[in-house]
Amino acid sequence: MISSRRISLSQHLLPLAIALAFVIGLTLALTWGALQIQVTLAGFLNGESVWSKAQKQAVIDLEMYAQNGHADVLADYRKNMAVLAADRWARDSIASGHFDHAAVKQAFRSARVMPEAIDGMIFMLHYFPSAPYMNKAIEAWYSTDATIDGLDRIAGGLQRAYADGSVTPAMVAAARERIAESNRYIEPRSDVFSEQIADGAAWIGTVLFLTVLAATVVASLLWLRMARRILRSIRSSEERYRLLFDSANDAIVMIDESRGRILEANHTAKAWIGCAKGALVGRPFDGIFASGLQTHVGRGTIGVLLADDGNQRPVEIESNLVTWSGRQVRQAIIRDISERVAMERERRVAAEALAGIAEGVIIADAERRVVSVNAAHAEITGFSAHAQLGQRFDEMRRMPDGEPLPESIWIGLAGGRHWNGEVQSRRQDGSTYPEQLSISAIRDAQHHVLHYVAVFSNVHAAKAQRQRLEYMATHDPLTGLANRVAFERQCTAAIAAASRARTAVAVLFIDLDAFKIVNDSYSHALGDRVLQKVAERIGRQLSANDVAGRIGGDEFTVLLDRLELREDAGIVAEHLLASLSEPIIVDEYEIVLSASIGIAGYPLDGGDATTLIANADAAMYAAKSSERNTLRFYTPIMQADARQRLQLVSELRRALINGEFSLRYQPSMDLRSGRIVAVEALLRWEHPERGELPPGEFVAVAESLGLIRRIDEWVLQTACAQIRTWDRIGMPSLRVAVNVSARWLAHPAFVEGLGRALREHQVTPQRLVLEITEGAMLGLGDDTERTMRALHELGIEVAIDDFGTGYSSMAYLKLPAVSWLKIDRSFVTGLPHGTNDVAIVEAMLAMARSLGLGTIAEGIEHEAQHQFLLKAGCDEGQGYLYSYPLQPAALERLFNPRPVPTRLSLVQPRQQP
Structure with a gap:
């Protein structure tokens, strides 16, 4: 501390010494500058004296020469005029601003100017010609130039007069008068020049x-002010030192190293020992400690400070040697460590308590590296401390x-939060176990993380118990399958995922046919075992994600x-029907069951789990x-009222029995010849109450009720x-097109x-054409080619109906039996002005020609459409432009009883009401 004070004093006095040196240097510099200026002024005075003497002597010499005409007198005159000319030339060169410095100096030397002052004269004449006194002197100098030239x-x-002998007394008198007049003009101006130079100097x-005096005074005042401030700072530093020394929380004592006695002590030392400050001076330093003390320089020592009243205080002593007033002095800082001792005692208690708890505890540094673990850590993980x-x-x-x-865990902990959650932890043997982990952070005063404290426990048993309870809450206790609540929850999650991925979800509702007979015939216990077998068979048909x-x-x-289409669920449903129809062996009984399955898909049939299950039901x-086992x-x-469904089923069945269905035949004509070459059979229902119904109003219902197969067969x-009837009455051999539903087409029979x-x-097979939509072809799946090949072998031609409105698969056009391509009315309607429709129809016709397929356009209603299709190369056409669907008798009236087909006139038909 004393050494620090000396350093501090030196640091305070150094600026003062530097400032004093600066003041002295400034004074010397100003004095030197003043001396140089005085030398320059002396040069001016010297030059003025030489110039004045030369001017006056030149006048005297010229007057003497006028009287006697002696050549030596004229030479003296010329010498003096040369001095005046050199000064004048140097002056004018400097005034021009562009001069040769060396030549000017040489001119001043030739004019006998003091050499030491030449540079200063040039500087003054060049930069300060308008300075006070200088301007008047130079002005007087310039005013004599013309007179001197005279x-x-x-x-x-x-000189010329004396040379040729023409000098007369009158001439000499006139010359002397002019010389005297010139001298009278020059002399006062020369005096003005001399006076101005002298006054300026x-x-x-x-x-x-x-x-110089002002600068010296100002610098001295500034130095004195700095000196006062520095001395005040030194006194303040001394006071602060004394204040810090006496008010320090630690006891500070100064000890004579040679004698070991106290030289100085602060108030804290006096208060701890319990005596007056002066009473400590001279006491042995070791005597203030219980059982004495051996201190070591530069190393802390633990001891017990003994007060005069007998109280003891655990302390830590740090000391170092310094030089104070020319002798070795030991400075000792005594720090009270009572709180540290108490904290260490509490820490030992806490460590013993930590070692005894059942949960594992980890203490890690800010880098998450383990610093300490308790005994339970090794028991749980197998890793030793x-x-x-x-390790992290x-x-x-x-x-x-x-x-x-x-990383969010550590960010939250750094922000002052606590984290708790379940993790998977690894044991020493490599196995893992579920662990409930709680992490908190210990921070410093600046809220920086110092340590992490992690408390964990093995929750395998608790988790297993929780999982068992959760399983019981979400699964059917008899079969182990998901119960209604769990199924709806998983269905909701699947719908959300399908919405994001733009895929489909399907729900299958399975009901066992006549299961009540099993319970009634055997027992409910056997029925339960049958349900378990059914659950097993259902599970075997499903994938891991189902x-x-x-x-x-x-x-x-x-x-x-994760379905592409709702219809993909039909394959799984077929497999389930086949599996559930196989005999079930329970005890010694063989049980044969069947099932009915309803399928509803997202997004087509509902947007939530409840709706999908209800619609599948x-x-x-x-x-x-309809028929069960399907x-x-x-x-x-299907969402209609059950009574309406049953009524519709009854009406459709009655229609089949009572013959309420009939066929209409719409002609198809060859566009080039205008002759009828084929007809399309169109189904109608002659409802006893609602009148004639087109297929669109009942075919879908018939499909849903399982009646479409019987209708297709009819x-x-x-x-x-x-x-056969037309053949018997001699009608032309028209080709008859019959529409086939996807259900009937996919049936094995x-x-x-x-x-x-x-x-x-x-x-003959050539008389019949089957019109099959692209959707129906798709429904065949893998059996498409097999079915088409069988039809080809039978001699039946197939027309792809509504081409372009479905999947438009080119592969269908290459299948056996496919001979015709029907262009849907949606493309014909825009002809011939619709640019897109024109492009699509022309593309279809070109493709059909390339594949060798016939083309039929349906929905032709205007002559312009007919003309376009004819020019585009379409083979046949159907539509109201030619004829509405006709009863068989009406169609027969269009033909003569000759075997050759008659031409059909293009007469706009009556609009159908």
Whole structure:
């Protein structure tokens, strides 16, 4: 501390010494500058004296020469005039601003100016010609130039007169008069020049003296002010030192190193020992400690300070040697460590308590490296305390999904929050276990993280118990499948994921047919085992991502997600129907069951889980109401009232029995010849109450109720019978097109039934064309090519109906039996002005020609459409421009009883009401 005071004093006095040196240097510099200016003024005075003497002597010499004409007198005159000319030339050169400094100096030397003053004279004449006194002196100097030049002219005239002997007394008298007149003009101006130079030198000398004096006074005052401030700072520093020394929280004592006695002590030392400050001076330093003390320079020592009243205080002593007033003095700082001792005692208690708790505890530094662990840590993880030291404790732990602990945890902890959660932790043997981990941070006064404290416990048993309770709450206790609540929750999650991924979700509602008979015939216990077997079979048909549930009784549900189309669920449903129809062996009994399945899909059939399940249930009832052991996709009609559904089923069945269905035949004409070459059979329902109904009003219902197959069979049989009738009455051999539904086309007995109908009515296959939509072709799936090949082998041609409105797969056009391409009316309507429709129709016609397919355009209603299609190369056309669908008798009236088809006139038909 004393050494520090000396350094501080030196630091305070150094600026003062520097300032004093600056003041002295400034004074010397100003004095030197003043001396140089005085030398310059002396040069001016010297030059003025030489110039004045030369001018006066030149006048005298010229007057003497005028009297006697002696050549030596004229030479003296010339010498003096040369001095005046040199001064004048140097003056004028400097005044021009562009001069040779060396030449000017040489001119002043030739004019006998004092050499030491030449540079100063040049500086003054160049930079300060207008200075006080200087300007008047130079002005007087310039005013004599013309007069001096006149003297030279007088001298020249006299010289020529003496040379040729023409000098007369009158001439000499006139010359002397002119010389005297010139002298009278020059002399006062020469005196003005001398006076101004002398006065200027006196004025500048005074100014220089005052300047040096003022600068010296100001510098001295500033130095004195700095000295006072520094001395005041030194006194303040001394007072602060004394204040700090006496008010320090630690006891500070100064000890004579040679004698070991106290030289000085602060108030804290006096208060701790309990005596007056002066009473400590002279006491042995070791005597103020219990059992003495051996201190070591530069190293702290722990001891017990003994007060005069017997109280003891644990202290830490730090000391160092300094030089004070020429002798070695030890400065000792005594620090009270009572709180530290108490904290260490509490820390030992806390450490013993920490070691005894059952949870694992980790203390890590700010880099998450382990500093300390308790005994429970080794019991839980298998890692010893030594093995974990220096390791990052977060590297041994992962989130439940396997990801590292997120950075957000540490950001939150640094912000003052606490984190608690479940992680997967690794044991020493490499196994993992679920761990409940709690992490908190210890921060310093600046809120920087110093340590992390992690408390953890193995929650495997608790988690297993929780999972068992959760399983019981979400699963059917009999089958282990998801219960209604869990199924709806998973269905909701699947719908949300499908919405983001733009995929489809399907719900299958499965109901066992006649399961009540099993319970009634055997027992409910056996029925429960049957339900368990059913659940197992359902599970075997599903993938890992699918969910099966039991929502009550013999009703099961299946959730299929990540589908491209709702119809993809039909494949799984078919497999389920096949699996559930196989015999079930329970005890010694063989149980044969079947099931009805309803399918509803997102987004087509509902946007939430409740709606999808309800709609799948409605589709299941539709399947069960029709034929059972089958599946149905939901359609909006299924949500109608059950009574209306049953009534519609009854009406459709009655229509089939009572023959309420009939066929209309719409002609298809060859566009080039204008002859009818084919007809299309169109179904109508002659409803007893609602009148004639087109297929669009009942075909979908018939499909949902399972009646479409029987209707398709009736249409095929009726069309074949009509062909046979026309053949008998001699009608032309028209081609008859029959529409086939996707259900009937996909049925395994379709091809066989078609062949049987042709044989029964003795109709050649070439007379029949099947119109199949792209959607129906898609419904065949992998059986498409097999079915088309079978039709080809049978001799049946196929027309792709509504081409361009569905999937427009080019692969269908290459299949066997496909011979015709029907252009949908939606493209014909815009002809011939719709640019897009024109482009699409021309592309279809070009493609059909390339593949060797015939083309039929439907929906032709205007002559312009007819003309466009004819020019574009379309083969046949249908539409109201030619004819509405006709009864068989009406169609027959269009033909003569000759075998050659008649031409159909293009007459605008009556508009259909």
